[in-house]
Amino acid sequence: DVKVTQSSRYLVKRTGEKVFLECVQDMDHENMFWYRQDPGLGLRLIYFSYDVKMKEKGDIPEGYSVSREKKERFSLILESASTNQTSMYLCASRYGLADTGELFFGEGSRLTVL
Amino acid sequence: AQTVTQSQPEMSVQEAETVTLSCTYDTSESNYYLFWYKQPPSRQMILVIRQEAYKQQNATENRFSVNFQKAAKSFSLKISDSQLGDTAMYFCAFMNYNAGNMLTFGGGTRLMVKP
Numbered sequence: 001d002v003k004v005t006q007s008s009r010y011l012v013k014r015t016g017e018k019v020f021l022e023c024v025q026d027m028d029h030e031n032m033f034w035y036r037q038d039p040g041l042g043l044r045l046i047y048f049s050y051d052v053k054m055k056e057k058g059d060i061p062e063g064y065s066v067s068r069e070k071k072e073r074f075s076l077i078l079e080s081a082s083t084n085q086t087s088m089y090l091c092a093s094r095y096g097l098a099d100t101g102e103l104f105f106g107e108g109s110r111l112t113v114l
Numbered sequence: 115a116q117t118v119t120q121s122q123p124e125m126s127v128q129e130a131e132t133v134t135l136s137c138t139y140d141t142s143e144s145n146y147y148l149f150w151y152k153q154p155p156s157r158q159m160i161l162v163i164r165q166e167a168y169k170q171q172n173a174t175e176n177r178f179s180v181n182f183q184k185a186a187k188s189f190s191l192k193i194s195d196s197q198l199g200d201t202a203m204y205f206c207a208f209m210n211y212n213a214g215n216m217l218t219f220g221g222g223t224r225l226m227v228k229p
Contacts, residue, residue, distance in 0.1 A: 004158070035219075040123065042205055042219040058216075090159065103151075103217065105159040 006106035019078040023091030030096040032074035037088040081113045118220035126226040135191045137206030148189045153203040
């Protein structure tokens with residue numbers, strides 16, 4: 001079974017802190033994604049990566065950056081956390097561009113910024 | 115840009131009964147995929163069912179089936195013989211096959227199955 005692991009299930013940070021959210025997948029997937037999940041808004045794409053060292057902005061990239069130095073790992077970085085970044089963050093992966101859509105998700109990281 | 119709308123934020127159903135979750139979408143594309151994903155409480159989201167737009171036959175996976183109405187841009191999910199384990203958030207999603215295969219998600223429907 002595909003496993004997508006997010007390093008932290010729950011985090012509490014202060015405004016202005018730098019936050020790292022880590023995601024690791026074990027199935028050699030090319031594509032990885034970071035989504036933000038908010039009530040009523042569903043999932044919104046922050047960033048995605050087609051392959052190692054490649055990254056593309058999604059729909060809401062402002063205030064976020066990403067890093068993909070190894071194929072299995074995709075990190076989301078909040079350079080200076082703000083209260084409006086309090087949310088659930090979901091990492092996902094899939095085989096590649098030709099894949100017909102099935103995403104494999106991690107359990108999520110719930111971030112609270114005080 | 116595509117939009118996906120789930121008009122029912124919350125629903126409930128009695129165990130063993132049938133429930134239908136609604137989803138509508140807006141697109142000018144003809145080649146696309148539609149999905150229903152399930153997110154159980156405190157667990158990861160998983161794919162429930164997938165429909166290719168070029169297929170007229172509605173997809174079915176055990177107790178889960180869809181009613182795909184392409185002209186109406188409607189994609190509802192029917193859950194038969196509801197079980198307590200069906201309690202979850204359900205997300206409808208759209209993927210345009212010619213635009214980088216990115217998924218657009220609806221706002222979600224929270225389904226509660228009552229004993």
